[in-house]
Amino acid sequence: MDVAIIGIGLHRFGRSPDMSGMQQGASAVRAALADAGLAWKDMQFAYGGSQDGGNADALVNELGLTGLQFTNIWNGCATGGSSLHAAYTAIKSGEYDMGVVVGFDKHPRGAFNPQPKEWGLDEWYGETGLMLTTQFFALKTQRYMYDHGITEDALIRVSQKAFHNGSITPTAWRQQALSYEEIANSAMVSDPLRKYMFCSPAEGGAALIICNANKAHQYCSNPLFIKAAAVRTRYYGSFEVFSPSQAMTVADAPTVTASKAAFELAGIGPEDVDVIQLQDTDSGTEIMHMAENGFCEHGEQEKLLREGATQIDGRMPVNTDGGCLANGEPVGASGLRQVYEVCVQLRGEGGARQVANNPKVGYTHVYGAPGISGVNIITK
Amino acid sequence: MTSQVPLHEGLFTWPATKPQLLGSRCSQCAEAAFPAQPDCRSCGSRDTAVVELGDHGTLWTWTIQTFLPKHPYLSGETADTFRPYGVGYVEMPGGVRVEARLKPNSPDQLKIGMPMQLDIIPFCTDENGDQKMTFAFSAVAAV
Numbered sequence A: 001m002d003v004a005i006i007g008i009g010l011h012r013f014g015r016s017p018d019m020s021g022m023q024q025g026a027s028a029v030r031a032a033l034a035d036a037g038l039a040w041k042d043m044q045f046a047y048g049g050s051q052d053g054g055n056a057d058a059l060v061n062e063l064g065l066t067g068l069q070f071t072n073i074w075n076g077c078a079t080g081g082s083s084l085h086a087a088y089t090a091i092k093s094g095e096y097d098m099g100v101v102v103g104f105d106k107h108p109r110g111a112f113n114p115q116p117k118e119w120g121l122d123e124w125y126g127e128t129g130l131m132l133t134t135q136f137f138a139l140k141t142q143r144y145m146y147d148h149g150i151t152e153d154a155l156i157r158v159s160q161k162a163f164h165n166g167s168i169t170p171t172a173w174r175q176q177a178l179s180y181e182e183i184a185n186s187a188m189v190s191d192p193l194r195k196y197m198f199c200s201p202a203e204g205g206a207a208l209i210i211c212n213a214n215k216a217h218q219y220c221s222n223p224l225f226i227k228a229a230a231v232r233t234r235y236y237g238s239f240e241v242f243s244p245s246q247a248m249t250v251a252d253a254p255t256v257t258a259s260k261a262a263f264e265l266a267g268i269g270p271e272d273v274d275v276i277q278l279q280d281t282d283s284g285t286e287i288m289h290m291a292e293n294g295f296c297e298h299g300e301q302e303k304l305l306r307e308g309a310t311q312i313d314g315r316m317p318v319n320t321d322g323g324c325l326a327n328g329e330p331v332g333a334s335g336l337r338q339v340y341e342v343c344v345q346l347r348g349e350g351g352a353r354q355v356a357n358n359p360k361v362g363y364t365h366v367y368g369a370p371g372i373s374g375v376n377i378i379t380k
Numbered sequence B: 001m002t003s004q005v006p007l008h009e010g011l012f013t014w015p016a017t018k019p020q021l022l023g024s025r026c027s028q029c030a031e032a033a034f035p036a037q038p039d040c041r042s043c044g045s046r047d048t049a050v051v052e053l054g055d056h057g058t059l060w061t062w063t064i065q066t067f068l069p070k071h072p073y074l075s076g077e078t079a080d081t082f083r084p085y086g087v088g089y090v091e092m093p094g095g096v097r098v099e100a101r102l103k104p105n106s107p108d109q110l111k112i113g114m115p116m117q118l119d120i121i122p123f124c125t126d127e128n129g130d131q132k133m134t135f136a137f138s139a140v141a142a143v
Helices: A021-036 A056-063 A079-092 A123-127 A133-148 A152-167 A180-184 A213-219 A254-266 A283-292 A301-307 A323-327 A331-347
Strands: A003-014 A045-049 A069-072 A098-106 A188-190 A203-212 A224-233 A275-277 A361-368 A372-379 B004-006 B021-026 B048-054 B056-065 B085-092 B096-102 B115-125 B131-139
Touching (some): A003 A021, A003 A213, A003 A331, A045 A056, A045 A079, A056 A069, A056 A098, A079 A224, A079 A331, A133 B056, A133 B085, A152 A180, A188 B056, A203 A213, A203 A331, A254 A283, A254 A361, A275 A331, A283 A323, A283 A361, A331 A372, B021 B096
Parallel strands (some): A275 A361, B004 B131
Antiparallel strands (some): A003 A203, B021 B048, B115 B131
């Protein structure tokens, strides 16, 4: 049983001071329903998640008490990927024909402040200032640069691309392109990562209507197809966030295993992908995720970025809407924003940011604490 | 009179002439963990024992925390009094990389591969006026 995407909806990321996180989720669902030409009462099931916006199933109070199955998903920054995976399997199993996947969030300003107990850790780890996601991404990037000869030039180029793409994406939060120098001279936050190399916790919502592919054309003239959805947790030895200690030998990250599983399911390879969305919590992670997802060798990123390979007009466009760097990160919604953008590109509706030559295969990747990754491959 | 107490029991031997970090080692697969835990992350066995991981190591990666962390950070500092601190993973002789605060807090003082020495340092003062002690690593002074 193939699975189709027949509707996509976004509540613009950034700040919506007059709306709760839940209302932003409902706004995204309404947009996705309108896009599909369907009504909430047509939905047989829903999967959704949010970190700070409340329980996703309470959305029924906004959208209508129709009795549908609504399951809440929570998997850190990989929540969107996990929700879509759950919905994909619900349709693949044959149990349902049509449902909705939704993610939304509304975070306070400033860095996240995770609580150790929620991650199976003792309080001292947070109390002594070791449990910051910004630190982890800096520590991993620092070691990666040392191991693979990546320089600050590559970090700057990732950010420059992100903010440029944001400036031509009407739904992006950050609409202002930044120069190489502005990024290079921005404040150092966590060595080697500077202010304009980090995404910010934000607000927003994203939703998809998915459907049994055999019935998709009844509702939609341009369905897209989920060829693979894979979610993986870490193996012993992979270098992950919220780890008071690490094994001496570094194992493959969950991104590597999720990516391999997804390519195997889809029966294609990285060279077949036309448009790519990678978790770019910061510019260092986009660089590492390029290789972990199989799009290049470790260390090759420096050259690829210098050549512009990951720009919209490059041979492997990455984060065409500006990614997390330009859209911010509402944790529950972020993974579905990636899928939304890939769908926009495959439909050819990207406007100024449209990837040329009629892209046919899209790829999305989320990464979250404490070492979980979700990958989707979507085709025309 | 103020006294000094560990912020958390079981992380290091202290007071001691040469304090050691404490972790656990699995008797099935020999992998080590910090802090000590009753089950093994590598093989899933529940056959682990508390061991000393050592008092020195090599810096595997590092960063600098430049802004005051939010709750549950307990240093008692304010945004005005906050002093940046180093954070790194240190490879211990006990066979595990341990995340720790680093006393050096500027990029020119830190280099991957440099030798590091364990220090038990006062971290904050509790409501009774007692100093809470935690572990950190310093650069080994050049000979």
